Every structure is written in C-alpha cells, then in structure tokens.
Amino acid sequence: MLYEVGALCASLALFRLWLNRDKHPNVPHILPEVPLKDDGPYWIVKSYLEGHRRNLPLYSYPLLDTFFGFLKLNLHVINDPIKSKEIFTKSEAVGGHMEMYPWWYLVQEYRQRTKGRKAETMHRDHIGIVREHSRSDPQGTKIAKLCRRRLMELAAKKQFESKWVAKVDSQISWLVESLKKVGENGTKPIDTFTYTMPAAMTVVLDFALDIDLSKHTDYRDRICTYATKGLESVIRLDKYKLIFINIPTWLRAWIPLKYWPSWVPYMQGLYDDILDLQDMHNKNWSVGDEATSLLAILQTDHSQGKMYEWDVVILIQQLCMTGADTTALSLSGVLITLARFPEIQEKLFKILEAQDFRADEFKDCPYLHAVVYETYRYCPIIYRTLFHSITEKTEILGETFEKDELISFSIAGANMNEKYFKSPWKFQPERHLNENGDFQKSVYQQPFNTGKRSCPGQILADIELFHFTKNLMKHFKFELHKDSVIKPVVETEEGWLNIWSRDSANAPLHHFLQPKDRRILLVPREN
C-alpha cells in the first residue's frame, strides 16, 4: 500500500514538473509585483511598461497558477505595434478565443437543461462573431467572418453616418438633464459612467435593432446590468469558473444546478430580453422586406442558410456585452481627462463655440477628433486586446507556439513608449494633427487592435465618442472635485501611474483599467 501511495505521489510530482516545464525558455517572463490573486489591470500595465523599458518584442506573464501548479496559464504579450499589426493581419493561426468559448457553453448547457425559451434550437458552436477563425473549421470561420463583415459594412455605410449621429444626438437631452440633476447643478461629483452606459447601450442597440430603448427603459437598464456582469464573467479567470469549464460536459450534466456559478442562471435573462426585442423588431419586419437594421440583415442571412438562428441571437448579445461598457467608459475617460487638463478643455470649447458646435463629421473638427484619440492613448481604459488563442502550430517573432497557447497585444504599453510617442506622459492632442491641422492617425496607436479579430465596432465607437463629447462640451464644464485623488497632474511616469486604481481584477469594472476616481463635477455652462 505504502509503495503504491509513494508511486502515485512520484507520478503526480513528475506530471506537475512536466506541466510546469517552460515551453518558451527564450521568452522573458515578467512576474507581477503582487500575488496573482491581487493582480489587476494596474499591475499588468506596469509590466507592459517594464517590457518596453527592456525593449522586449515579446514577453510572458502568468495569468493563473493554482491547484499547486496543476492549473497554470501564461499569456504571451506582443509589445511592438508594427509587428503586432503584421501578425494579427497576416497570420491564419491567431484567430481563436479558446479561453472564452466555455463561457457560452455553460450558459447554453444551463438553458438546455432548464428548457429555456428556444433552447431546442441552440447549438454550442453557433456563437456568432466570436466563433474561431481556423483552417480546421472552414464553415465556422466563414460564419464568424460574415457576422463581422455585416456589422462593419453597416457601420461604415456613408449614407447611414448621419443616422448613427442622430442616434447619439437623441440621447443628449435626457443625459444632460440627468447629469444636472444627480450632479446637483455641478456641485456634487458624479461617476458619469452610470449615465453614459445606458446612453451608449441605447445607441448600439438602436444600431443593431432599429429599436429606441429610451422608450423601453426597463429593457435598457436590465441589459446594461447583464452586459457589465456578462463581460466581467467572460474575462475573469476565477477558480470556480475554471473548475466548471474543465469538467467534461457529460459529467457537468450530473451536477445539480444550484452549484453552477451564479452568473450562469443570471445570464439567461439577457437571452430572454434579446428574444423579446427580436420579436418586437419582427412585428414590423419580415424576411424579404428591405433589411436596414443589423438584425434584419442577419436574419436574411439565416433565412438563406448562411448562418444559424443562434448565431444571430448571440451576435446581438455580444454587441450588448462589447459595444456599451467600452464606449461609455472611454467617454467617461474623455470627460475625466478634460477635467484634468482645463487649458485643453478651454481650447476645445472655444473651437467648438466658434463653429456654433456644428461638426457633423470628424473633418469638421480635427481638434476634437485629436482629443478623442489622445484620450484613447493617454487614458487606455481598454488597455490590452482580447487574448487570442493559437489555432495551429505557428511561429511568432521567432518562437514556435502550439495550438491553444494565448497571445495578446499590449495596447497601453505601446501608447506610453517614448519610441512611438514623444513625451508620452504629456496629454497633447496636437500630436494627432499634421502640419495642415488635419487629423492623422498614428500607426503605433491601436486602441481597437488591427487585423482579422480587431474591434468591428470601431467606426461606431469613434462616432459616439466624437458626438457625445461635442454635445456634452456644449452643456458642461468638467472639473475635478476638491478631494479628487487623481489630482494634481504630474506629467511623469509616476504621475501617470498614480491615476489608476490598484485594485485586483475582482473589483467592479476592473476587467478594464480604471481611474482611482471616476467622479467629476459637471458644471452647467448656461449658468
């Protein structure tokens, strides 16, 4: 008996050693400065800065190391923006989201077990835009790319641009009224995200469904909460989730539902709401009618056998989860940054005032466009790309990667590197203007990443940031409150690092980089 226990321990130890072997001894590791359980966006961004300081084109950091080393995950980070662009644009092997798929599997298995609405037509692989791009699944890849193309084509249609701008404009009066009321006319600091989030959700769902959610605020407010909780639970690597996703499906089927992670039953509500909205949309539209909303375009594709029923539903769900938090937090970032830099705010205000706040297109106010892009750079709330899982053995920057390994690009790292942006710790919108005063995008700045898996919503996001900022500037002056912990402005690395919360990834909204304080004063301009 003793002999068998000894043999078991020895084989476990050997297995652990084998698991922990360094697959990439040439790739430097940068370990977080805090224990992994306390690790959060601030510490990751700090490691990006270190990667750049050491001029490393590629490095790795541990995402997870638990169960005595039996569950260990490393992320490989590409630092060089030009190389990253080349890899994500050309490579056929970096198009997976392996780390996210099980989230959808769990939610769907639960729905099927509880016989939720339309569960009978669900299939675990019909997951819309996040489907894997890989040579081993040509049909799935084709559907993923079609979902992506449909979204991007609709957003980019020049004749529709004024429609998207009008959707932003339609949010302004309630947004202004709400901000004045809760901010007690500029005397009480407020977290604008609470209001920019429903505004951004209304725009994205109006874009997708042609339904104005400000007339259905119950749906709007619920979907906002689902979206934030959904995105947090997709991105976080908590142990309970990891245990669940690693249990084989046949075994999971025996686990009583009360032991499933709490977000799994909770997220069923988002599917139900989307199915309701789909019914609402289809009261005025049927296959064969002109398709102007994204949903109508996708349903037409489904009717022609180009995608499945749940690819359509799940793409709408994915827009809820990716299209509002990102835009709303970035917009709050613009307002906070303008509050920190009053001279720049004043300059922008004067430019806009001189043109009576008329700027229908980006070219009508290059300085505003530059302020938005300088905020994406200096205030990179979305501080890295999603993780991309490798779909087949491939070479990246001289290293051989195996299927299912993870890579990502350090958006915030490149943004703050002197090599790409002179005096990176200074907030200087002018760096995005050329000698004629026109807006010019830097090749080094990639807030949406580039290539086949880059953000398909970037056109809509830019429109929202530009027009929301313009409209809010007209009504408010943004100021830091007297106790703000992101004061004073110090334009050094230390001063920049001091803006950000050091909370772990488990803190609310810390799947993104968060300022220590999102509250500002919004002082009405009319007074």
Ligand code: HEM
């Ligand atoms: C300022 C706002 C936004 C920022 C900074 C942003 C940034 C990003 C980034 C960095 C990624 C990951 C790209 C990669 O890993 O290669 C991403 C993915 C994505 N974004 Fe955005 N995004 C924003 C707004 C939006 C909007 C408005 C939509 C929808 C209309 C959207 C839809 C998506 C989707 C569906 C994905 C996943 C794409 C895929 O996996 O293939 N995003 N976004």
